[in-house]
Amino acid sequence: MRLILFDIDGTLIRSHGAGRLALQQALEELFGSAGPIDNYRMGGKIDFQIISDLLSAMNISQQEIEKKLPEVYAKMAEKGSKIFWEKQITPCSGVESLLPKLRQADNVILGLLTGNSSLTAPLKLNAAGINPEQFRVCAYGSDGKNRNELPFVAYKRAELLTGGKVDGKNTVIIGDTPADIICAKAGQATSVAVASGWHSSNTLQQYQPNHLLENLTNTEHVLEVLLG
Numbered sequence: 594m595r596l597i598l599f600d601i602d603g604t605l606i607r608s609h610g611a612g613r614l615a616l617q618q619a620l621e622e623l624f625g626s627a628g629p630i631d632n633y634r635m636g637g638k639i640d641f642q643i644i645s646d647l648l649s650a651m652n653i654s655q656q657e658i659e660k661k662l663p664e665v666y667a668k669m670a671e672k673g674s675k676i677f678w679e680k681q682i683t684p685c686s687g688v689e690s691l692l693p694k695l696r697q698a699d700n701v702i703l704g705l706l707t708g709n710s711s712l713t714a715p716l717k718l719n720a721a722g723i724n725p726e727q728f729r730v731c732a733y734g735s736d737g738k739n740r741n742e743l744p745f746v747a748y749k750r751a752e753l754l755t756g757g758k759v760d761g762k763n764t765v766i767i768g769d770t771p772a773d774i775i776c777a778k779a780g781q782a783t784s785v786a787v788a789s790g791w792h793s794s795n796t797l798q799q800y801q802p803n804h805l806l807e808n809l810t811n812t813e814h815v816l817e818v819l820l821g
């Protein structure tokens with residue numbers, strides 16, 4: 594069995610700032626401000642971290658933040674369900690050809706390892722025309738305190754699904770940021786970096802992924818990398 598865990602933003606889809614806008618509107622509505630969001634770098638961070646950082650900068654205590662998190666995730670999804678359609682989220686090139694091939698492959702379980710919360714991830718994918726239900730094992734940005742915890746969440750869920758032992762040895766983690774590579778290493782999984790997001794292949798190479806792709810357009814080659 595092989596578990597393939599995809600990052601969402603910059604890897605499966607391009608969201609054209611839709612996620613940032615949904616978060617900004619949610620925080621403004623719930624807290625009157627989104628804090629230092631304009632200068633905040635979100636790439637590779639998970640929702641838990643992003644929300645905590647922005648609210649901490651507004652002098653809101655960690656205890657209060659954690660109490661409010663479910664409400665923030667729900668509000669982000671509420672805002673996102675409108676914004677994600679207006680902003681025209683699109684699949685990254687090659688994704689629409691690749692996913693059906695992976696679904697047909699023997700012994701492959703498709704999954705997500707994403708900074709998005711469990712509420713916003715399916716909304717973003719649906720807005721890009723990607724069926725979220727094909728991802729059977731998912732670790733979300735609302736499932737841990739940082740990305741490096743998420744592989745272990747995914748392994749546990751994959752074990753519940755398959756009844757077998759799952760760890761990094763049978764897992765590939767694919768993403769567009771240095772944080773995805775670091776996360777794959779933390780989970781002792783095979784890391785596949787793809788330069789379709791904000792980071793150039795030169796930058797990604799410095800983090801020594803097992804495989805580095807410019808994009809996902811060459812389906813045959815990507816299949817070799819992911820299944821090989």
Ligand SMILES: [Mg+2]
Binds near residue numbers: 601603637768769770
């Ligand atoms: Mg990403």
